[in-house]
Amino acid sequence: MSANTNKKPNVLFLGIDSLRRDHMSSYGYTKLTTPHIDEYATGGTLFENHFSPSVPTTPGYASMLTGMDCFGTDVVALRHEGGLGGHVKTLAEVLRERGYNTTCIGFSGNASARGFDLYLDYDGWGPDGSGRSPKAERMNDVAIPELKRLAAEDKPFLLFLRHMDPHSPYLPPQPFDRLFYEGNERDPNNRSLEGMDNFEPFVHYLRSWIPKDCTDSDYVDAQYDGAVAYMDACIRRIFTALEELGIEEETLVVITADHGETLNEHECYYDHHGLYETNLVTPFILRFPGKVPAGKRMSDHTQIKDIMPTVLELLGIETGITFDGRSLVEYINGGELEREPEFYITECTWMRKHGWRTPEWKLIVALEPDFHFKPEIELYNLILDPQELNNVAEQEPEVVKLLIGRMEAHISRREDSTGRANPMITNLNWHGHQGGPFKDSQEAYETMRIGSASNARKLQEKEVEEKVVEG
Numbered sequence: 001m002s003a004n005t006n007k008k009p010n011v012l013f014l015g016i017d018s019l020r021r022d023h024m025s026s027y028g029y030t031k032l033t034t035p036h037i038d039e040y041a042t043g044g045t046l047f048e049n050h051f052s053p054s055v056p057t058t059p060g061y062a063s064m065l066t067g068m069d070c071f072g073t074d075v076v077a078l079r080h081e082g083g084l085g086g087h088v089k090t091l092a093e094v095l096r097e098r099g100y101n102t103t104c105i106g107f108s109g110n111a112s113a114r115g116f117d118l119y120l121d122y123d124g125w126g127p128d129g130s131g132r133s134p135k136a137e138r139m140n141d142v143a144i145p146e147l148k149r150l151a152a153e154d155k156p157f158l159l160f161l162r163h164m165d166p167h168s169p170y171l172p173p174q175p176f177d178r179l180f181y182e183g184n185e186r187d188p189n190n191r192s193l194e195g196m197d198n199f200e201p202f203v204h205y206l207r208s209w210i211p212k213d214c215t216d217s218d219y220v221d222a223q224y225d226g227a228v229a230y231m232d233a234c235i236r237r238i239f240t241a242l243e244e245l246g247i248e249e250e251t252l253v254v255i256t257a258d259h260g261e262t263l264n265e266h267e268c269y270y271d272h273h274g275l276y277e278t279n280l281v282t283p284f285i286l287r288f289p290g291k292v293p294a295g296k297r298m299s300d301h302t303q304i305k306d307i308m309p310t311v312l313e314l315l316g317i318e319t320g321i322t323f324d325g326r327s328l329v330e331y332i333n334g335g336e337l338e339r340e341p342e343f344y345i346t347e348c349t350w351m352r353k354h355g356w357r358t359p360e361w362k363l364i365v366a367l368e369p370d371f372h373f374k375p376e377i378e379l380y381n382l383i384l385d386p387q388e389l390n391n392v393a394e395q396e397p398e399v400v401k402l403l404i405g406r407m408e409a410h411i412s413r414r415e416d417s418t419g420r421a422n423p424m425i426t427n428l429n430w431h432g433h434q435g436g437p438f439k440d441s442q443e444a445y446e447t448m449r450i451g452s453a454s455n456a457r458k459l460q461e462k463e464v465e466e467k468v469v470e471g
Helices: 036-040 057-064 089-097 135-152 202-205 217-244 303-315 397-418 442-446 453-460 462-470
Strands: 010-016 045-051 101-105 119-120 157-162 250-259 286-287 296-303 343-348 353-357 361-366 377-381
Touching: 010 135, 010 217, 010 303, 036 217, 036 286, 057 303, 089 101, 089 157, 089 303, 101 135, 119 135, 135 157, 135 217, 157 296, 217 250, 250 303, 286 303, 296 303, 343 397, 353 397, 361 397, 377 397
Parallel strands: 010 157, 010 250, 045 296, 101 119, 101 157
Antiparallel strands: 045 286, 250 286, 343 353, 353 361, 361 377
């Protein structure tokens, strides 16, 4: 099929769920988890220090698809109440208004997926008869035919794909389940999963897909890496289809994630809560022959809110919208970037916390007691302690005071500029259990729990929850 030069550029947008960049070989991971994305990225530009400051899924995608921060979207909680406000426009809405066909796969029922012409879903969670979950193959079964349909149309398209392989449960098919593990996951002398097994709010969900007799956390970590590698192999088929359709030269490809993932770290156990680097670090790769430089790696700090304004400038589309994010087009073409090395961080997942991150320091402040019984204030030196294992808040009170001052000044500026209160303060029902803040960590521990795998799925997919209720 030959390219139609009269079309506006297409957009193939891979918004992968729970993919942390430090587990991608293209970002220096020692295990070869993403060889196909690595190779594809050499034809484009890779951003080495990209962050999603507001976790988890709901605020992450809201920022990704609007170009706004959490003050601009009013979205901070996993269990966000209501839709996305009418004061913002999504990428799909902007492109549809300009004549694009817009299709979303794997993301129906989420407020941030507003504006698509067509919503297609695939079973991104459950295991097959072998007990494994071929999520990316299920995605391809839906995405490849849709890509071909869109390519045959006279209109340009936005195709948004939400891959779920790095999101728990990590159940990659063979041989990916053993690709990065040769140990004995049932070693009775290994006690590395004891903390997880003793954490009542999560253990029932986690043991629904982690073998009951598995004792080794390295095995579970290897399942995450295997799921990423499996997804990477399946994504290669999407790239191949793009090439064989003859539309690669006229298609902007975006590869990114809504947030990272915590493995057996920080007592957060195979999830994406906690304001640690594991959850804030995400990949961002752009490829667009002739428009995006090939083989470049950009080192300055970028954020998920920068994606939409960058995409629109690459497409040559002006909107008049004042984004919170910055277009990175001039930066990737050798210009200067208005740097933003310090930023506000938030989470309303299983805990309600916010903080301030600089290149040297990470401040985390609990807005109410959490179910991990962690201290109200955490401070980490990211240079001396990159794994954030040593809380130095008590030893560095002046640093705590300085960073709280910067955080509060930022909140005040953003409240003034938006005319709205900080959503971190107003979202008291972030946990969905009604009532005010938890009185203590014990109350939070007894209240906040995933429960079953089906409950975990409901938290992610409102439409599925409705079907379950109706059924």
